């Protein structure tokens with residue numbers, strides 16, 4: 001099996017590349033290295049074809065797609081603030097790039113496209129678990145771009161017979177999440193600041209909750225989606241189905257790494273949502289997905305290895 005991973009030098013993409021290589025796939029990575037790093041692929045560099053290019057450029061996508069059986073489309077500007085700052089630019093990557101991937105895959109006769117969507121499509125909720133049938137209420141250009149891209153991905157299945165799956169990731173965490181970026185996961189930012197003896201900052205009162213899912217579980221969901229027999233525009237949540245407040249998360253990390261009992265607090269950021277929790281019954285039924293790593297175990301592994 002030959003697989004293309006767009007954004008394969010990024011946090012989630014590089015873990016997926018590792019797993020595909022371990023499973024014996026021939027792997028091509030297309031990445032513009034805007035946030036990804038070649039160091040993330042160091043362990044498999046001799047077994048992966050790396051192409052530096054953009055999903056926003058059709059010729060780059062076509063070159064990477066040649067001969068591939070399936071595509072895991074992870075590349076995106078994965079930052080809400082970046083999309084608020086430059087929505088036109090990010091539109092061409094996050095939406096236009098997805099359209100390029102779909103059209104290139106269709107032209108190349110690819111058997112499966114798996115798309116990295118986001119829980120951001122749901123927008124603000126009342127704290128109850130998000131179900132895929134709920135009306136999405138995106139609150140940022142990022143969420144609009146992911147939702148629009150997801151619609152393309154879903155519609156390409158019945159319209160053109162291209163088998164697709166869109167996975168709505170919740171808050172993914174694990175090694176290689178870039179802590180130097182102000183936009184990367186709150187966990188790696190907290191951990192990085194605690195390690196450096198600095199007081200982490202929470203934007204808001206810390207009562208906001210997230211469904212944190214360990215990256216290895218997200219990789220397993222991708223592998224299941226990439227091997228599905230009859231995926232016809234399936235859209236499903238990928239989280240743990242468990243909510244954790246940022247204050248509780250901070251408490252876990254401060255206990256593991258040492259640090260002050262309370263973090264610093266700053267005003268809430270534009271576009272941030274208060275609660276986010278996944279109902280994972282669709283992924284369980286359709287993909288046989290079952291998260292295996294608890295938040296506590298994932299944090300301990302991250303702290304031990306990262």
Ligand SMILES: NC(=O)c1ccc[n+]([C@@H]2O[C@H](COP(=O)([O-])OP(=O)(O)OC[C@H]3O[C@@H](n4cnc5c(N)ncnc54)[C@H](O)[C@@H]3O)[C@@H](O)[C@H]2O)c1
Nearest residue numbers: 007009010011012032034035036054055075076078169172
């Ligand atoms: N991390 C999370 O919790 C989370 C949650 C929901 C959805 N997602 C989605 O999962 C995917 C992976 O996110 P991540 O957390 O690994 O982020 P990341 O920034 O580490 O990975 C994104 C990768 O895409 C690459 N990229 C960006 N623009 C590109 C372009 N124009 N052409 C080619 N490559 C490009 C980057 O260099 C990077 O390697 C993204 O689509 C993101 O929106 C992530």
